[in-house]
Amino acid sequence: KAGVTQTPRYLIKTRGQQVTLSCSPISGHRSVSWYQQTPGQGLQFLFEYFSETQRNKGNFPGRFSGRQFSNSRSEMNVSTLELGDSALYLCASSLWELAGDTQYFGPGTRLTVL
Amino acid sequence: EDQVTQSPEALRLQEGESSSLNCSYTVSGLRGLFWYRQDPGKGPEFLFTLYSAGEEKEKERLKATLTKKESFLHITAPKPEDSATYLCAVQANFGNEKLTFGTGTRLTIIP
Numbered sequence: 001k002a003g004v005t006q007t008p009r010y011l012i013k014t015r016g017q018q019v020t021l022s023c024s025p026i027s028g029h030r031s032v033s034w035y036q037q038t039p040g041q042g043l044q045f046l047f048e049y050f051s052e053t054q055r056n057k058g059n060f061p062g063r064f065s066g067r068q069f070s071n072s073r074s075e076m077n078v079s080t081l082e083l084g085d086s087a088l089y090l091c092a093s094s095l096w097e098l099a100g101d102t103q104y105f106g107p108g109t110r111l112t113v114l
Numbered sequence: 115e116d117q118v119t120q121s122p123e124a125l126r127l128q129e130g131e132s133s134s135l136n137c138s139y140t141v142s143g144l145r146g147l148f149w150y151r152q153d154p155g156k157g158p159e160f161l162f163t164l165y166s167a168g169e170e171k172e173k174e175r176l177k178a179t180l181t182k183k184e185s186f187l188h189i190t191a192p193k194p195e196d197s198a199t200y201l202c203a204v205q206a207n208f209g210n211e212k213l214t215f216g217t218g219t220r221l222t223i224i225p
Contacts, residue, residue, distance in 0.1 A: 004157070035215075039217075040217075041217070042201075042215050042216060042217035042218060043158070043201065043203070043215035044215070045212040045213055045214070045215075048211075048212070055211075056211050056212050057212075058212055090157050090158075092157070097211070098205075098211045098212070098213070099145075099146065099205065099211075100146055100147075100148030100160070100163060100203055100205050100213050101146065101148060101160055101163040103160065103213075104160075105156075105157025105158050105159070106157050107155065107156055107157055108156075108157055
């Protein structure tokens with residue numbers, strides 16, 4: 001069974017631009033969560049989508065948004081990029097509910113903002 | 115707000131030298147505490163779930179324990195392949211279901 005895939009793996013943008021990251025969950029999984037990982041803050045929860053609806057949300061500004069399609073694939077968008085948005089963005093999928101022991105993480109997208 | 119603090123930030127051990135990693139947490143009703151392993155360039159990989167104080171879980175050289183305020187990941191006679199960053203996370207049992215992670219302990223086992 002194929003794992004969680006994320007594209008692109010690496011991305012370089014400049015301040016003020018916007019970026020879209022993509023996540024394809026494990027086949028059959030309907031919940032997709034997004035996380036931001038930085039050395040100083042660690043892994044921080046952004047949001048979770050289930051059946052095309054945002055079900056849980058972290059404490060990030062409105063510049064961070066996401067969506068989920070009918071095939072469970074998800075995209076995350078960051079508008080008006082800031083230097084502090086440089087991070088590893090991880091996606092995780094699970095079959096139904098958001099739970100720490102049923103999530104499978106992708107390899108992440110490394111975003112660098114110059 | 116839920117909080118997780120891990121210590122130490124980094125730990126270097128000789129092969130075979132046992133030690134423990136600490137995860138202190140505050141959460142409004144614990145649904146579960148989770149340990150993950152993360153290798154460079156990869157996403158976290160699930161290791162253990164602990165639900166209530168006094169619970170213990172073991173897997174090969176790793177053993178996780180839980181009290182009402184902290185969890186320990188004990189590593190016995192580690193090998194170089196145990197080198198990784200170990201992450202701890204908590205999930206509350208009501209309200210927002212989001213997971214709250216610590217910043218991790220970077221473990222290096224020297225042959």
